[in-house]
Amino acid sequence: MSNIKITDSFFAKAIADISVNNTLFFTPKQLLYFLDNRIRKKSNSISQFGWLFIYIPLTFFAISSTVGLMIVNFIFVWTFVNQSNSSKLNNTSRRANARNLQILGGIILVGGILISINSNSFSFFVIVVIMGMLSIYLGSQQLGRIGFLRQEFLFSQSQVKDWLERWQQMNGSVLKILPSPNQENKPTSINPDVTAYSFDRLVVCDSANIAQLLIANNFHFENNCAILSITGYPQSIFDTTMQMLRRNPDLKVYAVHDCNSQGIGLVHNLRTNANWFLHREITIIDIGLMPRQIIATKRGMFIQFSPQSARAAKQLPKEVRQSLSAEELRWLESGNFVELESFSPQKIIKVLQKGIAGSRDLESDDSSLLLVGDTGNDMYVCSKFWLVFSFCL
Structure with missing residues (x-):
């Protein structure tokens, strides 16, 4: 499934969890939501400070060039803004990216001010202050709106239907998944x-x-x-x-x-x-x-x-x-x-x-x-x- 990896044990656990160990019935769309949530957590989990292992070497490499240093920081700011607003990530990942924006803003302010003092460049000082404060501001703004961001499914209902059919063919298990509601109009006689x-x-x-x-x-x-x-x-x-x-x-x-x-x-x-x-x-x-x-x-x-x-x-x-x-x-x-x-x-x-x-x-x-x-x-x-x-x- 392109970049989405799903195993038999993962699918089995999802079915067991949504049905509470096969005690509750569920709808096909509930399974779609449930799998989507699980896969987001599995696929998009990121380390809060993992990006630093890339950011620090790039910064040292570009430190001799003011323009290069600004480009590196701009790319990271843009990436974190984009990821914190992504409809394909879960809220945990989006929140982590928003916090990364705040952390990056602090690094830009402290590091940039030290570099500007050392190089005696007022224009560089103004740029890093603006960029650092903007990064912190954007991170704070994103944290405040994470819970209200829209989301899109990572896959379709038809894909889930195909997975269910394949699962049942391979395992022969009877799932507590509900069919479409029966729209029978014929009245039933009641005592x-x-x-x-x-x-x-x-x-x-x-x-x-x-x-x-x-x-x-x-x-x-x-x-x-x-x-x-x-x-x-x-x-x-x-x-x-x-x-x-x-x-x-x-x-x-x-x-x-x-x-x-x-x-x-x-x-x-x-x-x-x-x-x-x-x-x-x-x-x-x-x-x-x-x-x-x-x-x-x-x-x-x-x-x-x-x-x-x-x-x-x-x-x-x-x-x-x-x-x-x-x-x-x-x-x-x-x-x-x-x-x-x-x-x-x-x-x-x-x-x-x-x-x-x-x-x-x-x-x-x-x-x-x-x-x-x-x-x-x-x-x-x-x-x-x-x-x-x-x-x-």
Whole structure:
């Protein structure tokens, strides 16, 4: 795979880790994110001071020429700026390059000032001070924005599919990887004794993939809740489940979604869509992902960009835009987005469990909740969720 090296043991460990030793189901895209993260760590790990073994000999070689010395330093500054901003490196490597910029700036200042004093050259003194201070400044600036830099995949989903097929051919193992959600529209008959009951909680996902993931991992059994997607998955029991849910006036709905325009509009969609809860006083709790959660964690989630996301953000309903801060709107309108599938199954399950537990008693204790917008008591964000996501990362 060009410059990407991957072994059988590496692939086996990645599969074991994402499935927690073959106990959790995962989606193909989750595996793509997981492998991408692992390979970045493996391929792009750099020594904080390794570059000095190249920089010092070059500096000594060029020290007799002022122009040569400036060229060497300029090349290193440019390289560190470029690498600290690269979408192909992980945040650890980008952060290391930003710190290298600061270190290099200090070396340029100290060494350059000594050389300028020795050579009695004021013009050289001015140049090294500007270059050294600029390097330190750029390094500080890059460190402050590392967590918000966009990323690109090192390989495609089709490549991961090929690797999986080859792996299964060679090893004959059955993986806990989920197929595409079954869009079967034929209703499934359910025992009337079962439909006579309802649920106290409903988790609504903005994608069928996440709903399928939660159901496959028995989240609904372990947390006594129904799970549906805004697209109507699972179609075979969707209508029956909604009938059961509407019987419960105390129903609490938990929305979980990608951090994009479609996902952020999920709560508004639930509130205004006749197929869901139009004209009904239902508590709807927004678990996330929200732009404020991405911004608050500052831990470098897998932020992507697309022009379509930028256009969609500018077309958000007025009610949704009013619930967002100016910083969140800028983030969205820049075309940024984060997918929920960028997190492992275990992390998604833990965060969702914490979100539900933290908002279970809204009436008695809402100290962990932040009211969003001015739409009454139907939209909340669990502030503890920010801390959980930061910890999970």
